[in-house]
Structure formats: structure tokens, C-alpha cells
Amino acid sequence: MLLQLLYDFAKSRNLLDDPAFRPKTPVRWLICLDENGNLLGQGPQETEGQRKNKGREYKVPKTSRATNSGTVADFLVDDIGAIFGLSTKPGAPLNERASKKLKQKHLDFWRQIEEAKAATGDARFDALLRFKEALGGSAPPFLRLDEKGTGWLVRTASGNEKPLGGDLFSFVVSGKGPEPLFEDQAVREYWRRVFAAEMRNTEKEAERGLCLVTGQRDVPLARTHTPMVTGLPKPAKGTGAGIVGFERPAFCSYGFEKSYNAPTSVTASKGYLLALQFLSKQQDHWLSLGPAWLCFWAVESEEASNLFARLLRRPDPLTVRKFMTSPWSGLQKPPPERDKFVAITLTAAGPRIVIKGWLQMPLADVAKNFERWFRDLAITENSETAQPPIADEDEAAPLGVSRLAACTAPLMRKGGRLVPNHEMLHPDVPAQLYRAALEGTAPSIALIKPILDQLHSRLVRDKNYNLLFDESRFALLKLILNRNRKENTMEIKPKLTADTDDPAYNCGRLLAVLASCQEKAMNADWKPGEDWKKANATVTDRYFGTASVSPASVFPLLLRLNRHHLSKISKSKRYAGDERFLEEQIQNILALFKPEQPGKPPVFPRVLDLQAQGRFALGFYQQSAEDAAARKAAASEASEPAGK
Incomplete structure (x- = not known):
């Protein structure tokens, strides 16, 4: 089953070896303090990461408690809500319930700092507490509302101002180097002890029974499955989302409450969620397209996962040509014949991750389906492949799934150009394209209508539209028509057919x-x-x-x-x-x-x-x-x- 596959992935990638820390978490801002808790510089330092305006990725402390409640903070790393008690969306006034939750989260963040100071005697935690006391409940001097009053601006250490999103902050205390406090080995050992204590308390209070993921008997069962998967794009909630949840009596049976309706051990629940969190941060395992996402991996061959990611994201002609000639020619060694490929198509509804579909099949079969996918997309031997400038590099490849799916989305004006509105893309469209590429299925004929509707709109509304540059649209049309073709209708060839009677x-x-x-x-x-x-x-x-x-x-x-x-x-x-x-x-x-x-x-x-x-x-x-x-x-x- 799916949860078992995710749990097995977590074990194979050693994600459960150090569960007190979550890898690949971007921390954008570091608040630098001296030993007395005074701010160094005009504001926090911005870290540099692989992705612009996201920050450097760290293995950060992660609580085992459920953070989706909005009242639980993480240790040393969190947003301005937890650290300063400020709403991340100041333009939207909080109701009484939300305001109360924000206050509880703020108190929880600093309670953990106080407990760390009491347990370790580390003077650096004193510096953090003095910094908080000096603020007196006010916003820090480096944060201010923008002109519209709908967002925050942060003044950096060098004096520049930048817009603030849902970025994560942490602390550096001078005298111990430029690294954040949570990177210190003594602090990390302390947090491992705290996390282990949290886990013992959870298991002690949990009911015991059979785990449907591991098959183990008489193990502590998770009342709720945590930690939630955070950092997912819309429509997921910013506080996180989970796969298993029971919020209404109609979803429960035999008098069970909460996640006891899907009995999963505490360890297994954390394992499969850690796996999904890890996969969502890896470009070689995750593809976001509007409200739908594809999560995929080869069980044994990491190189095969990388190859399929390139073929889905940016299938340049050279990569495709090599793959069509010999699928594994670019790999250091071919994947084992027994290797399996797993893919999950997901979206979200608030705090719930919705599984649109998933598959597990031999890796060799997936490679054959990919070969057929590109054969079916070949539209003409003389196709004009030059593309107009596009900001998103994933969209630059005409046969990339993102560019293909965009041909079905409504258009909007952006920067004087007509561009697809990815947020309005129906999640079933990417799901159908993923299945067509991985399983060799036929996308629905109904997709032809939005493809042609957008084409008509471009012809009328976009003066700069060049039909010959729109290879994606006609390649997708060809694939849909040929895979749904009846015997008495024309098969579209990858070149002009001058002798057809169609x-x-x-x-x-x-x-x-x-x-x-x-x-x-x-x-x-x-x-x-x-x-x-x-x-x-x-x-x-x-x-x-x-x-x-x-x-x-x-x-x-x-x-x-x-x-x-x-x-x-x-x-x-x-x-x-x-x-x-x-x-x-x-x-x-x-x-x-x-x-x-x-x-x-x-x-x-x-x-x-x-x-x-x-x-x-x-x-x-x-x-x-x-x-x-x-x-x-x-x-x-x-x-x-x-x-x-």
C-alpha cells in the first residue's frame, strides 16, 4: 500500500536515523545578537540558497507535536508569528480564535527557549531571552508594514528593505561563529533529548495495537499522524497538511476516534510523513504544476529518478534523442532489472493532502512508456523550436509537462503578455498527463476543448502570437487524438500528410x-x-x-x-x-x-x-x-x- 511505500522510502534514505531534525528546510533570515541580546547590524542577515528568495537549506530542529493546530512552535526556527507574535498577513485582520492561537504559538516558542536555558545553562539562550524582553511585546525595529499595510518589509543587516513572505527566522549569537545557534552540536544534542522525551510521552499515552503499515503487533499507535508536511504550494495550508485524518463521524467506524481508524504506529506515521516532506523538497522527486503535484522515485536507482525528472521537466532534444536510442546510456550504471518505480499524483484541500492516484510498476515498463510518450508527441520533422523568452525555466521546454498542461489553462495578462493562469489549472489535467507519460494511458478527449479555446483566444487577443512557436499545443493535440483514435479515423503522423482523405x-x-x-x-x-x-x-x-x-x-x-x-x-x-x-x-x-x-x-x-x-x-x-x-x-x- 501507499503508506508502506513511503515508509520504506524513509528507511532506505535513512530519514528515521535522526528524526529530531528535518532536512532541506530553507531558513532565509538570521537574527544576529551579541552576548547581551543586542541586535548586531540594522537587521537580520539574509542567507543564500539555491533558489532565489528562499534561503539556505539546513537540517532544522522539528518538534514531534502537531504544528497544524496553530498553537505549537518549532525550536529556534520559525516565522514571525511564533517569534514576534505578528500575523504573517497583516492585511487580513485575525478573528478572536486565530488571535488566541497566534498568542499561544508565540508563548510556546519562548517557553522552549526558557526550558533550554534552564536545562543547559547556556548563556546564549539568555541572550535570546534578553532580546525578547527588550522588545516589550512590540515588533522588532527591522520590521515595518508596507505602504498598503498588507505585508511586511524587513530591513536587512546592510540597510536594504525586502518584502517578507512566510520566511523562517533563526538566531546567531556572536562569539560562536556565523552559523545559527541550532547548528551548535551541544544545542543539537539537547534537542535530541527533548525530542526523544516527546516521543516517549507520545508512545506512553498511545493505545497499542496492530500497525497496518509495518504489520507489527502491540505497538504504540499514533492518535494523529505528525509532523504535518509543510512548505507545500497552494491549495495546501501554510501550517501544513497530512494524508490521514478523520474529522467527521461518517469517516469513522466501530467507535474508533481520530487516526485509530487507520491504525499506524507512531514510528511508521512519522516515517511516511518525513518521506513525503523530503520528497517535496527535491526537484528530482517532485513536480508542482498549479494545484497538482507529482511525487515519484525509483526504489533502488537514484539516477533513474533524476533522468525521469529531466524528461518531465526539461526534455531537451538531445536528452530525448539519447533516451530514445538507449534509455540508460547517460547513467553510470543501468538500474537493476528488478527495480520498481513509484509515482503519486496529489493535490490538497486545506489541511488534507488528496491522493489523485498512484502507481507502482517495473522501472523497465516506465522507460518503455516514456519512449512511447515522446514518439506520440513528435509533431513535425520541420517544427520551429525557437521559443519566446519565458521566466520559468521549467516552462521553456516545449515538451515539458508544465508547458503541455499550460495549454489547457485560462489566460491572463501579466507584464503586457498573455500567459496561462496556472492557479486556475484543473488538477485532473496534470494527473492525466502524468499517467499518460508513466503508464501509457490516453488523456481524455475532453481536453481538446480547453486546448482549442486557448488557441482561439491567442489568435484573437495576442498580437505577438506565432503559431509555429506553439509546438506544445499541437504535440499534445496529436497525442490525445492518436491515443483515442478509432480504426476508421486518421492517425496523425509526425510530418505533413498530403495524401489523406480526412x-x-x-x-x-x-x-x-x-x-x-x-x-x-x-x-x-x-x-x-x-x-x-x-x-x-x-x-x-x-x-x-x-x-x-x-x-x-x-x-x-x-x-x-x-x-x-x-x-x-x-x-x-x-x-x-x-x-x-x-x-x-x-x-x-x-x-x-x-x-x-x-x-x-x-x-x-x-x-x-x-x-x-x-x-x-x-x-x-x-x-x-x-x-x-x-x-x-x-x-x-x-x-x-x-x-x-
Whole structure:
């Protein structure tokens, strides 16, 4: 079962060897004090980590008590709520219950400092207590509200101000080096004793029984499963989230309370949660995409996990090509044949982690499914792969899961550009794509609609949109259509299919050629050095949506208008003679439509269903890409701009 797989991962990665500390936890701010508790510098020092504005990662002290209640603080490392009693969201007034919880958490943080001072006699804890006493319940001098009063600004040790999120703070006491106090070995040994005492008390008070994870009998069972997994993106709560929980009688049985409905030993519950916490911090094991996340690992081969992470995040052409030739060629040694692969698709609902699906299968089968995944995504041999600048490096790879899923999300304006709103992405979309890549399943046909809706929106609203750069959208369309294909429908090949009798695909091709005629006619007198002209509303902008749904209502009109474009091209000194090639191209496509009677005009489909609309879009894209590649190959230094 899933919890057992997570527990086994924790044991295999030695996460239970030192459970008093949580690894890979970013601490961004260090408050430096002298021996008397006076602040050194104008504010805290900012640590540098691998990720910008996140801080350096440490193994930090972690209490075994449940912190999701909002009243429990961690030892020496926490946010401004625990340390200063300040709300992390000052723009949202706290109700009486939340205010009471915040006060209890603040008291709990400093109670632990007082107990550490009493138990160890360490003067450095005295410095912390004097610092707290000097504040007198007020905010520290290095924190102030921003101009809107909705957030905090922190003044750094050098005097600069930076916005503060849910960052973690800790302390450094002078005379003991630049490292935080919790890094001191004497302090760490003290905390291990405290943590062990917490665990003994928990086990002493716990009921005993059979653990469903380990199968052990007569072991202390966890009343609640802690510590909660923290640091998860939205929609998870900032205070943490757990997998197992029972908050209503309908979820309970046989009179059991709390997590006794899923009897798990105290050790096993902490193990599987520590595993999930660890995995969520590793880029080679975790992929966040809007409200959905994928957690994955190879049981024995860490290198295999790294490879699959690259293939999901940033599948650059070289990596994919090597993988398709020999899956394990880049690894120091191939993974053992018996190795298994585990993947979990998750989201959250408040303090609950929701399991959307999970799998365990042979690693070799996953590799075969990945090979098929990239074969099915191959859209055209002449695809334009240049991408416009994108801030998120994970989105830069056209065949990365993040870029593919983004083709289904609603658009929003950001920095003057139309970009996908990942927060509005339905969690089922990433889940379907993960399964398609790992298990070889077919994503739902229903995904075609949001893909095409976003395409239509870009064509109309985004003046800088270049369809040839949108490889992700058409690759995903191809995969969905082919994996849901019936025997009597067309299979989309990774190149233009010029001899198919599929009317939807050919309608898309025809529109691409007509759009090319319009563009060439507008630039019939173009000269090197001049800007390339584009109509305010092109054939594609105005008619793509209607033509893809009801071709018969549009193409007769477009063919009549195209006569003017061909005439203008024929009179051009630059393009004279091209009109014959374009007209032949159009006639070759029209010949694929059967007329009602010989000598009559071709009959276009009246209505196209959703799958046919997808084939229409692919015909348009592949014809456009083929024509662009041909022009690029024939272009000279004095010719029109490449790709036009």
C-alpha cells in the first residue's frame, strides 16, 4: 500500500536515523545578537540558497507535536508569528480564535527557549531571552508594514528593505561563529533529548495495537499522524497538511476516534510523513504544476529518478534523442532489472493532502512508456523550436509537462503578455498527463476543448502570437487524438500528410495555404530592410474558429477572396510566378474533397466534432510548418525574413 511505500522510502534514505531534525528546510533570515541580546547590524542577515528568495537549506530542529493546530512552535526556527507574535498577513485582520492561537504559538516558542536555558545553562539562550524582553511585546525595529499595510518589509543587516513572505527566522549569537545557534552540536544534542522525551510521552499515552503499515503487533499507535508536511504550494495550508485524518463521524467506524481508524504506529506515521516532506523538497522527486503535484522515485536507482525528472521537466532534444536510442546510456550504471518505480499524483484541500492516484510498476515498463510518450508527441520533422523568452525555466521546454498542461489553462495578462493562469489549472489535467507519460494511458478527449479555446483566444487577443512557436499545443493535440483514435479515423503522423482523405485535416491545410496567400499578397512589394506587413485581422484571426467548426460556411467565401490575393501576387515583381505554385497547392488540396457531382465545387463538411476540430488544427499547423521550412530553405540574404 501507499503508506508502506513511503515508509520504506524513509528507511532506505535513512530519514528515521535522526528524526529530531528535518532536512532541506530553507531558513532565509538570521537574527544576529551579541552576548547581551543586542541586535548586531540594522537587521537580520539574509542567507543564500539555491533558489532565489528562499534561503539556505539546513537540517532544522522539528518538534514531534502537531504544528497544524496553530498553537505549537518549532525550536529556534520559525516565522514571525511564533517569534514576534505578528500575523504573517497583516492585511487580513485575525478573528478572536486565530488571535488566541497566534498568542499561544508565540508563548510556546519562548517557553522552549526558557526550558533550554534552564536545562543547559547556556548563556546564549539568555541572550535570546534578553532580546525578547527588550522588545516589550512590540515588533522588532527591522520590521515595518508596507505602504498598503498588507505585508511586511524587513530591513536587512546592510540597510536594504525586502518584502517578507512566510520566511523562517533563526538566531546567531556572536562569539560562536556565523552559523545559527541550532547548528551548535551541544544545542543539537539537547534537542535530541527533548525530542526523544516527546516521543516517549507520545508512545506512553498511545493505545497499542496492530500497525497496518509495518504489520507489527502491540505497538504504540499514533492518535494523529505528525509532523504535518509543510512548505507545500497552494491549495495546501501554510501550517501544513497530512494524508490521514478523520474529522467527521461518517469517516469513522466501530467507535474508533481520530487516526485509530487507520491504525499506524507512531514510528511508521512519522516515517511516511518525513518521506513525503523530503520528497517535496527535491526537484528530482517532485513536480508542482498549479494545484497538482507529482511525487515519484525509483526504489533502488537514484539516477533513474533524476533522468525521469529531466524528461518531465526539461526534455531537451538531445536528452530525448539519447533516451530514445538507449534509455540508460547517460547513467553510470543501468538500474537493476528488478527495480520498481513509484509515482503519486496529489493535490490538497486545506489541511488534507488528496491522493489523485498512484502507481507502482517495473522501472523497465516506465522507460518503455516514456519512449512511447515522446514518439506520440513528435509533431513535425520541420517544427520551429525557437521559443519566446519565458521566466520559468521549467516552462521553456516545449515538451515539458508544465508547458503541455499550460495549454489547457485560462489566460491572463501579466507584464503586457498573455500567459496561462496556472492557479486556475484543473488538477485532473496534470494527473492525466502524468499517467499518460508513466503508464501509457490516453488523456481524455475532453481536453481538446480547453486546448482549442486557448488557441482561439491567442489568435484573437495576442498580437505577438506565432503559431509555429506553439509546438506544445499541437504535440499534445496529436497525442490525445492518436491515443483515442478509432480504426476508421486518421492517425496523425509526425510530418505533413498530403495524401489523406480526412476532410477536417485537409480543411486545416487549406486555411493555412489561404493565410499564406493573404500574407504574401500584402507584402507583394516588400523590399529588404522594410518591416514585414501583417493585416490587422488576418484570415487566420478572423476565420480560424468558424472554419474549424463549420467549414462549409466559410471556405467558399475565402476561396473567392483568395482570387484577389493571387491576382496581386501575379502582378508583383518580387513574387511573379508564385501565384501558380499557390494555386496548384490549393487545387491539390481541393481535389481531396469529393464533389456531389463531377464538375461541381468540392463539398466541405457542415459541422466538425471535437476530435475533427483537433485534426483541423493539426492540419493547419503541419501545413504552416512545412511551408515555413520550405521558404526558409529557399531563402537567400536578400529574400523576405526567415519564417515569413
